[in-house]
Structures are given as C-alpha cells and as structure tokens.
Amino acid sequence: MLEYIRTLAKRIDPGLGLACLLALFAFYPLLQPGLPNTADGALHLYRTVELDQCWQDGVYYPRWAPNLFLGYGYPIFNFYAPLLYYLAEVLHVLGFSFQGAIKIIQVGTFLLYSLGMYVFAREIVGRKPALLAAATYAYVPYRFKEAFVQGDYPQFLALALLPLVFWAFYKIIVTRKPGYLVVGACLYGALILSHNITAMLTSPFLGLYIVWMILSLASLSPGGDKRNSFRNQVFWKNLVSEVLPALVALALGLGLTAFFWLPALYEKRWVQLDLLTKGFFDFRQYFLSLGELLSPSLPLDTAASNPYMPFNLGTTQVLLSLVAVLALLPRFGLRREERSHLLFSLASLSLCVFMMLPASTPLWEHVPFLAFAEFPWRMVGLAGLFTALLAGMSLRLLTDRGQPSLAFVALALGLVLVPTTVFVYLYPRQPFTEYPDPTPADILEFELESHAWGTTSGSEYLTIWLTEKPEDSPLLHLYRAGQPISKLDSQHLPEGVQAEMLSHSVVSDSYHFTSPQAFTARFNTFYFPGWRAYLDGEERDIQISQPYALIEVAIPPGAHTLLLRFEDTPVRLLANGLSLAALLVTLIILARSRLAVSPTPHPTGYLSRTRAVLLVTIVLALFVIKEALVDPHTSWFRKHSPLPTVLGAQHAAQINLDDKVLFLGYDLASDAVRQGEGLQLVLYWQAQQPLEKQYSVFAHLDAPPDYTTRAGSDNLNPGGIPTSRWAPALYTRDKHIISIPADLPPVEYLLQVGLYDKVTGERLPILSEAGQALRQGSGQAVGDSIPLQTIHVLRAKPVNVRRLPHRNGSLLDGKIELLGYELKEEPIRPGGALELTLYWQAREEIEESYIVFTHLLDGEGNIQGQQDGIPTEGMYPTSSWLAGQVVDDKHRIPTAATAPAGSYRIAVGMYQLDSLERLEAVDAEGNPLPEGQIVLDTQVEVESP
Secondary structure, eight states: OHHHHHHHHHHSOHHHHHHHHHTHHHHGGGOSSSBOOOSSHHHHHHHHHHHHHHHHTTOSSOSOBTTTTTTTOBOGGGTSOOHHHHHHHHHHHTTOOHHHHHHHHHHHHHHHHHHHHHHHHHHHHOHHHHHHHHHHHHTOHHHHHIIIIIOOHHHHHHHHHHHHHHHHHHHHHHHOOHHHHHHHHHHHHHHHHHOHHHHHHHHHHHHHHHHHHHHHHHHTOTTOOTTTGGGOHHHHHHHHHHHHHHHHHHHHHHHHTHHHHHHHHHGGGGBTGGGGGSGGGOGGGOOOOHHHHTOOOOOEETTBSSOOOOOOOOHHHHHHHHHHGGGGSGGGOOOHHHHHHHHHHHHHHHHHHHHTSGGGHHHHHHSTTGGGGOOGGGHHHHHHHHHHHHHHHHHHHHHTTTOHHHHHHHHHHHHHHHHHTTGGGSOOOSSOBOOOSOOHHHHHHHHHHHOOGGGOSSOTTSBTTOOSOOSOOTTHHHHHHTOOOOOBOGGGSOTTOEEEEEEEETTEEEEEEEESSOEEEEEEEEOOBTEEEEETTEEEOOEEETTTTEEEEEEOSEEEEEEEEEOOOHHHHHHHHHHHHHHHHHHHHHHTOOOOOOOOOOSSOOOOHHHHHHHHHHHHHHHHIIIIIIHHHOOTTEEOOOTTOOTTOSEEEEEEETTTEEEEEEEESOSEEETTSEEEEEEEEEESSOOOSOEEEEEEEEETTTTEEEEEEEESSGGGSOGGGOOTTSEEEEEEEEEOOTTSOSSEEEEEEEEEETTTOOBOOEEOTTSOBOOTTSSSOOTTOEEEEEEEEEOSSOOOGGGOSEEEEEEETTTEEEEEEEEOOOOBOTTOEEEEEEEEEESSOOOSOEEEEEEEEOTTSOEEEEEEESTTTTTOOGGGOOTTOEEEEEEEEEOOTTOOSEEEEEEEEEEETTTOOBOOEEOTTSOEEGGGOEEOSOOEEEOOO
16 A cells, blocks of 8 residues: 555656646635626626526526626526536535635636646656746736626636646647547636637637648658658648548537537627627727837736736736747757747737737728727736746746756745735735625626626627617616516506416416406516417417517407527537537547656646745745735835825826815826827725715817817726715726727817716716816816816828928918818809818917918909908817927818809918907918918809809
C-alpha cells in the first residue's frame, strides 16, 4: 500500500497544487459575507432565483421565465447562455444560499483560470514556464474588473474555460485519441453554454489554431520535403485524416449544445435583439486607444462607489510578451510545437488588439453577428490567453540554456511580480451586498428600482409584437403580498363572468370560466411563440392585444376550461433531437475509448518537489506580508479622495442640487469632436443624504441661439448604480459617451448636465450655499442645468479648399479670410431666394462677434435683396471660431419682389453690431476694397416675372 502511495505521489504533478495556490490573492477578497457590489452581479443572482422557481415546478430546462419583466414573463432562458445558473442552482439544491452558490462559482473560476492555463501551457513549454503562464493568466487586470466591478459572471466563467478548450484540441491534434475528442467536444460545449458572445469571439481563433497547428506539424514532419508538402497528395490525405478528429469534436460540441444555440439563433427574429446594436450598445462608442491598452494598473479610489479601471492588457503581461519574441532567435532552439504556438500567439494577440482599435470598424460593421458583441473591449479577455502563453515562452529563454538555477530564480521573481502588479485591484468596494433568501417579489422590486427590465440592460428579449414597454404591472400587489399569482386580467372581464383558477405553474395556467355571453379572456403574459391555448381540450387561436402584446383567448358562452401552456416549437424539438443524437454519439465514442489524461513529456521545464515546496513558501510568504503587514499598516496600493474633492478630476466643482446631490466635477476627453464620433465625458456625483427616488443624469449639447438640445446622453442609472443605492459617504463616477450625429452642424455647443426624476422628468434645481435657488446674474450655475463648457463639433471630413467651386482669398480686418463660396447658378425670379454658402477661415482667435451681411446688388449698386446675421444661421458667432477652422456659412438671400430683370452681383462682408461699422476688406493681392465689401465674381440672373 505504501509503495502504491509513493508511486502515485511521484506521478502527481506538484505544479497543479501550486497553480491553485497562485489564485489565493485573487479569490481571498471574496471570503467575506455578501457579494461584490457590481453593476451586473444582481442580474445573474436573480436569474438563478428564477431558475430555482422553474425547478420547483419540475421544469428543469425552461425557456420561459414567468416572473421576469414585472411578472409578464420573458424568454431569457431561450437566448442567454445558462451554464452559470445551472451550476449555481445545483449548489443551491445542495444546501447553499443563492449568494453562497454564486460566490463558490467565483472562487472556483479564479482557481480554474490558473489551473487551466497551467494544464495547457505545461503541454507546450513545460512545468516551470507553465506556472508563470498560469499566474499571468490568473492576474490579467480584466479579471478583477469583471469580478469586482462589472459582475458579468457568465463571461467571467467562459474566459476561465478558454485554456482548457485549446488544451483539449491540442491533445486531439497530437494524439488523435477518441477520448480527447470527447473532452474537446464537452469543453467547447461548456464554452457555448457559458457565454454566447465569448464563444462567438473565440471560435474563429480556435478554428485558426486547429488549422495552424495541423499545417505546422504536417509541413515540418520528419523526412518531409517542406517545399513540396503542399503539392503531395499523400500530404493532403494525411492532412484530412489529422483535421477530421478536431472537426468531429467541434461538430459534437455544437451538437451537444444545439438545444440552446439553434432556437436562440432561429427565434431571434421574434425578439428585439437589434436593440443591442443601437444607442448605448453601439460598438462604435467602445473602441479603446492603444494608450489605454498599454496603461499600468493604478490604485483604485476607495472613496468611489465605482472607481475607474482601464481596459488594459497588464504591465507584466505586455513586458513578458515582448521578451518572448526573443525566443524566435535560432540560438534558443525552440521545438516546433513551441515555435508554432509562439507565432500563433503573437499573431492572435495582434489581431485582438487591432479589433479593439477604431481602425477595425469596417470588420465590426460587416462581419455577421459581430456587432452583437456590443463592446470591442471584450477582446481584452481573449487577448489574455495569448499574453499568458507568451509569458510562459519568455521563461523558455532560460529553461534549456544550462542555467536551471537562473530559470528558477526568474520563475520565483515572476510569481511575485505578476500578482503584485494587480494588488491595486484586490480591494473591492465595501461593504459587499447581502441577498438573504431572494424571492420572485425581490426580482420585481429590483426591476422597478434599476429599470433593468427582465434582468437585461436593453429589454432586448421583448417580443416584436409589443409596441409599448410597460413599466408597471397589475401583478405587483400579488407578489408583494405573497399571494398565489393569477395571470388572468380580471378587470378586463365583463359582468357576469365567473372565473376560477385551477392551477398555475411556470409554464401553464388553467382556469374554469362560466359566462352567459361570449367574451375575450386577457392574461398578463407577454405572447411569445410556444404559448398555446386549449379550450376544453381543443386548441384555440391566441390573439395578441396591444400595446403590450398580452395573450388573449376568445371564450364562448357557457362553462369552459381553458389551459394556457408554453410548449416547444418545431425548431426547439429539432434542436433537442440533435442534442440527443450528439449525446448518443459522444457516449458511444466514450465507451470505445480509454482516456488516460497525462501531459505530453517535455524535455525542459521540469519542476522538482523540493523547488515546488520552495515556491509554495514564497507565495505564502507574500500573502502573509500583504495581509499582516501591508494592508493593516500602510496605504500602499490604495488611495482615498478627501471628499468633496475627487483626486485626479480635471475640473473640480461643488454644486448643490436641491440639497440632495452634490456635483463634484468632471473629466472631458477633448473640447472638440468630429461629426459621427463620440464625446467622452465623466461626471462625479455625491449623494448628500439617502435618496428615495430614482434619478437619472442628462448630458446635453445645446446649440445657440436658443440653446436647444442637439445631441446628448442620458444614464438611467448614473454610474450603473441606482441612485437609491448611492452611499452618501462615497462618490459615483458617471461615464457618458455623447454620440455626435453625422449631420450635426459643425459649430460650438454648450455642454450642460443635471439630474432628473425618472418618473416625472422633473429636474433637480441648483441651489446656492445658503440653500436658495440661484437666479440669473449670480455668476453661478442657475436653474436646473449645470453648464460645464463649450464643445466644438468639427466636420467629419475637412473642407477641401482646392475643390471649392469659386475661390476668393479676400481678407477682413487682416484676420478673417473668405476662402471661397458656393452658389446655385440658376436664374431666379423676383421674390425668389438665392442659396449661398460662404467659406470663412479665422487666422487667429476672434474676440468680437461680427454680423455677416450678404447683399444682392443691381447694376447701379442698389440692394435688391439681403440677409444679415450671425454666421451659420445664428449658431456660430465669430467669437467662438477656432483659429484655422473652415466655417461653412449658409445664407438664403430673399430677392425683392420689385427687382427688375437683369444681371446682379453679390456683395458680402462683416460689421460690428453696435456701431454698424464694417470691417476693412482687401482682396487676395492686398488691394483695399471699397465700402468694406467683397463683391463676388459670379453674376446672378434675375428673370422677368
């Protein structure tokens, strides 16, 4: 027995345990009551509660969530990847609370990041480099944004599966064992069921990985002629035989999950999924800059309820990736598998980075389904896989150079530095949120509070038959009172109708009706394909009422029993059948295979048990130093703003809004933005008292002269947090991206912000320090809008002066040049109007606001038509012009009704409004022009009436 234990101990890789230990820093902050206070975490907890309700009714794979969207029901389980909720529900059935189940999955996911990456990298680069790769993958900064700020737990889980998915397909390629084929199919299926979008973004890279590895290994096979391999029929035959197992694994993975993705793909035509490509979800607003991707991780402000975290690749991740490039040099003697993985990782990382930059816009616009990913920054998660592989490759520079001690020292140093660089993210916002025994009633209260209807941000799974979105429900009192839920709209029943509810479940409602007359029964349930009605056992047509797309059924006079039931559509039945068939094939393959999971022997990177113990000691020592010395006795890795001052804010302020909220300042990416782009703005707010109402924030660009809103952004939940949850001791960081319409006039706008009641639309007034409403002339913000500053909107494409139909070059007062003009050279009649566009350019900033005059002159110099005004139809005074900016100034010159027929000229210029004095004018050669007017070369013909 002892000999068996010794043999087993020798076979166990100590790196597996060490890889799990590396995740200690990451998951330790979770070991406290409650869940992190994240933007989306509550959504996923409440979906698990809804799944639990379905299980209680014996529906173990629901497609309909009856309690979501204020009790009207919502087909979220038909479209959203369900694996996270099933894992949490299994844990809940085993006795854990809902929040406890979610937390266990979070901790397990952190462990999986490190362990999965170690298993994959160990196959390629050996044990010691694999440990560095595992640490690098576990401590990608994006992990902590997801776990502690964003809370997209399904995506968090999916990214942890990526290394194991690639590992399985690598094993399929190099061993071609049927057992690995089953493992690969199951892992790929798990990825699909974890997060739709991550699976969609990963699949092209996985396909390229399979092709690249097979081609690399085949073209470099011993004894093969590299130059003629691709022309050899034997080569292609072998290639097909090598790629077939991987294709079968992919097909089985798709087949096993067809029950989910096939109905979701086909039935998306029945929901408003296009909402995820518009407005707030438009991917064009979420591209990153190369500077942000390469930025370091900085301390989070503990005075903020939602501190800023950039979407960065990670400092150590980038540096180690750059070092790995040196391994391509022949002197380091990489094996062919290593070189192939190094080249693939570099290419894939470059592609990921490109897909996050604005230059990739055409791909996001034209690649099918890609726009549904919504946020290009999602590619940061996938990029982490490749930076981790490259980090492991960087240690290969030492592992086979005859310097094992140096390699070990480098590994130990790396295992210390990699997690240390993200210590700044290991202090999640306090306190955590407690969710004691949530119920369906809590789901409805959450929806009302957050406006996350159906636990989604965009209500994207509402049916297409709905024309108006309800924000209230007659079912609320039943949920709040804990009474049985009756979906029948009793207020809609005519007099004399008696209705008795026979049964209610998550997928059915049954009623007995007695009526002396025919009537229509309405149910407070959204219609979605799958709902069917049976009257006395015979199927009846369902009618769809407007505007809420509620189910209605015509009931004849007499006594009748009605059954409403949610059933599978033909495509769902087909998908279920495909998954059962794939499961049968998978079981047959599994039964005929013998899988012994073991790493491929690697000539370098061996890790002895003695050194493994030393590394464990180093990691634990670092943990003890952080928890026992650094955290309690220093403020390292943290910062705290002394409110009401926000450290790092570009523009500080202290503006009181109705004694409820304090405006602390703002950051602005730029004071100029082009048409069709987005203006990035960050606002800082602090509640002065607990807020009972839900307030939203507006950020508007208002145009002169009447300052009407021409573009804007409204955050229903500022900073992603309902205002009723704002803690007065913390400030909220509220980011806006104002989309600039492509046709917005290129002038100067006033940027104004404020708060308003979600329900009434009433804005919070601005008060003085004494608590009084401010009035005009006080020199401070007044009314209910806070003016921040002016913003210049620039043309999407600058005016090409050389292509102007008519060039001019005259100069006014030595500082304003008339570059040229456009004029419709068509005859007009008396009383008609002349369309003229002038193109001005200020050579320097203009302090005064001048009036532009445009006169239509007859042969004797008499004015037969004129139009004077502030440039650009009153929207762009010269005092706002930017030096060097080309201003297109449109005028519509009315012609006098008594104007005689003949040839006319147009004279233009500028004058001061107070004195009416014209600016001096000179032509392009510097010659003075009489009366300060520029007479255009083009003649205008006026025809007889």
